[in-house]
């Protein structure tokens with residue numbers, strides 16, 4: 001992976017620190033737009049929302065699906081933010097590209113699955129679009145599997161690649177929802193210094209109280225950005241409610257972080 005290009009949307013490079021925020025899940029049009037308006041006021045430039053949700057057990061909210069992509073379009077029109085979502089199979093990629101999603105990310109359960117990764121790489125190759133893709137670490141602490149997921153995309157011609165560190169599953173009670181095991185993302189960066197690395201303190205910590213300190217730790221280690229879940233009414237969120245914060249709280253957290261290079 002020698003020719004990685006900087007993350008860019010419509011030829012505009014995403015400046016460091018890259019801050020991405022939005023709800024775990026798109027739930028309703030109003031929730032998406034209210035959250036996005038708050039984030040735009042806080043200066044966020046890239047919005048996230050899960051449209052298809054990989055839930056651990058059946059019976060939970062599994063995502064709003066394609067109708068939510070139209071809400072993301074409204075976010076773009078109204079706020080000027082760029083929008084991103086998670087894709088896990090061919091149908092997701094096709095729908096996201098059709099609706100003009102600006103940036104895709106691959107979830108931790110998908111990056112652990114070589115068949116799914118190859119399918120996504122193939123459909124992106126066929127589409128021939130220069131879309132940036134962020135690959136979350138696999139749920140299990142397997143650096144080669146993470147790198148393999150990146151290589152499948154790279155071999156399909158995707159050059160605007162980045163990674164998201166979201167921690168690793170462990171069994172039993174933990175402070176963290178997903179253990180950070182920082183040496184794994186740091187080793188990936190050592191091997192591939194041109195791949196931007198973004199920290200997801202929301203899924204590492206699993207609790208909103210841990211977001212600020214995990215974010216600062218990541219920045220102190222030279223991470224290139226943060227992806228943080230936010231919701232207009234976090235306690236009522238349909239997924240990951242304990243780790244979501246309001247756009248206003250996000251603004252306060254960002255104001256208090258020490259950025260090594262450029263401030264937000």
Ligand code: PEP
Pocket residue numbers: 024025050054106107108109136166203
């Ligand atoms: C998410 O970003 O909401 C998500 C499902 O994350 P992960 O793949 O890291 O579990």
Ligand code: MN
Pocket residue numbers: 024025203229239240
């Ligand atoms: Mn989530």
